[in-house]
Amino acid sequence: MIRKKATLTVSADLADLFTVEPQQTSVTPTKEPVGISVQQALTTVLKQMVTTGHRERTMSDYELHVSHFVKVTGVKHLADISADWIYEWLASMDVSNQTKLTRLKCLKAFLGRCFDNGWLTSKFWRNIVVKVDSPIKQGAEEKDVYTLLSLLDLMDFVQLRDATALLLIFQTGIRIGTLSNLTTKHIDMDDSLLKIDGGLLKNHQQMYLPFDSKMKRLLVALIAQNDRIRKESQINNDRIFITMYGDPISVSPTNNMIRKRFAKYSVMYGLPNINPHALRRGFAKRLLNKDAHIAFISKALGHSDIAVTTRYLHIDKEEVANKLRNYL
Numbered sequence: 001m002i003r004k005k006a007t008l009t010v011s012a013d014l015a016d017l018f019t020v021e022p023q024q025t026s027v028t029p030t031k032e033p034v035g036i037s038v039q040q041a042l043t044t045v046l047k048q049m050v051t052t053g054h055r056e057r058t059m060s061d062y063e064l065h066v067s068h069f070v071k072v073t074g075v076k077h078l079a080d081i082s083a084d085w086i087y088e089w090l091a092s093m094d095v096s097n098q099t100k101l102t103r104l105k106c107l108k109a110f111l112g113r114c115f116d117n118g119w120l121t122s123k124f125w126r127n128i129v130v131k132v133d134s135p136i137k138q139g140a141e142e143k144d145v146y147t148l149l150s151l152l153d154l155m156d157f158v159q160l161r162d163a164t165a166l167l168l169i170f171q172t173g174i175r176i177g178t179l180s181n182l183t184t185k186h187i188d189m190d191d192s193l194l195k196i197d198g199g200l201l202k203n204h205q206q207m208y209l210p211f212d213s214k215m216k217r218l219l220v221a222l223i224a225q226n227d228r229i230r231k232e233s234q235i236n237n238d239r240i241f242i243t244m245y246g247d248p249i250s251v252s253p254t255n256n257m258i259r260k261r262f263a264k265y266s267v268m269y270g271l272p273n274i275n276p277h278a279l280r281r282g283f284a285k286r287l288l289n290k291d292a293h294i295a296f297i298s299k300a301l302g303h304s305d306i307a308v309t310t311r312y313l314h315i316d317k318e319e320v321a322n323k324l325r326n327y328l
Contacts, residue, residue, distance in 0.1 A: 035079040036119050042066050045113045065106040078119050081111070086128055101130040137314070139281030140273045145170050148271055154218075157225055157244055162265070164218040165241060165258045168194075169276055172209040173283035173301050176259055176276035180250035182240040184223065192216050207302065284313055 042063065049059050070076070072092045073085045086107065090100050107125075114120050145166065152159040165179060178200045188195050194209040211219075219240070226242055229235075235246030241258065243249060249257040259276055266274040273282070280301070287297050298309035 035077055037077050038066065038070050038075060038081070041078050041114050041117075041119055042110070044117070045110060048113070061106050062110050065103045066110050068103075069107055078114060083124055083128055086125060090130065097130050104128065104130055137281060138273050138278065139283075139285040140170060140275075140278040141282065142170075142286065144271045144274065145279070145282070148265055148269060148274060151269060152265075154221070157229065158261075160218070160222055160225065161241060161249075162258065162261045164215075164222045166262070166274075166279065167215055167218060168211065169279040170283055171211050171215055173280050174209065175280065175302070176256055177250070179258070179276075180241060180248065180256060183238045184240065185238070187219060187223075187240065189216060189220070205302070207300075209300065281312065284309070288313060 046059050046062060049062070069086075069089050072089050075081055075085055086104075089107075090104065093100055093103070108128075111120065111125050112123070115123055149163055149167065152163045154160045154163060168174065169176070169179060172194055174194070174196070178196065181200050182194075182196075186194055186196055186200075192211050192213070192215075194207075194211065196207045196209070198206050223240065226240070226246075229242065229244065230237070230246045233246035235242075237246070237248070239248055241249045243257065262274050262276065265271065273279075284297050284301055287300070288294070294306060294309055294313075297313075298306045301309060301312070303309045303312070
């Protein structure tokens with residue numbers, strides 16, 4: 001039987017590719033440009049971020065959005081950036097408000113670093129906002145996860161790999177990027193633990209995450225099968241999640257085979273919220289429902305701030321009241 005490859009989808013946002021540059025009229029700077037250029041500032045900031053160990057994806061976003069700001073507005077020098085220019089940049093985008101907000105956050109973060117370096121004297125951008133509706137993102141339900149696991153053919157390598165990835169994210173809450181880079185050294189079979197070094201995590205802090213006996217059996221079977229595939233393909237790596245040819249499942253942050261496989265299963269079997277982010281939310285919500293302290297949940301998710309965790313869980317006022325009632 002011929003196995004079909006996962007459908008390829010374009011993840012890159014190309015909405016700004018043919019954006020018409022706005023006419024520079026009322027907001028044209030009236031003084032000669034002074035000080036450091038935006039490009040010089042960006043180059044220096046990126047070097048600082050490399051030194052402090054920031055993710056390549058974050059630095060790529062800085063370069064993409066700051067360069068787009070310069071292209072659209074024509075502003076060359078940092079000192080000439082103003083709120084008017086930022087609004088002009090936002091108005092030029094033919095994208096959703098959520099996408100505008102994401103790009104604005106990136107530009108604000110860059111300007112904040114420029115302020116910290118002493119290149120700007122005020123944070124004039126702080127009050128610039130983009131209003132967006134924030135629909136509640138639901139986490140994966142345990143019944144849907146185990147329904148899908150029961151439908152997958154664990155005798156088939158690809159489906160065994162997908163089942164292992166599905167349950168591992170749901171049981172440990174790891175990000176899809178972390179999962180893609182797991183190697184055999186991160187799996188402690190004796191203690192049934194993921195021992196993840198800081199280099200794989202967004203907050204750069206080492207983390208131990210337990211898994212159950214079912215997860216252990218899947219991992220043992222997958223690792224054994226991986227060894228056979230690598231031997232046959234003459235591929236030399238120790239990744240836990242590989243293709244049927246022995247290669248890594250992810251070639252870039254936005255091109256991940258497991259993500260696409262989950263999307264396919266969700267449509268094929270009519271199961272909602274079967275995607276890496278929903279599985280991660282499902283993990284967090286399940287801990288909350290079992291009365292785990294939010295500080296532990298935050299630590300398990302790798303969040304640097306508990307406030308991020310509370311927003312992540314979308315804890316509504318009725319739920320807060322019910323939880324508090326237990327302490328009266």
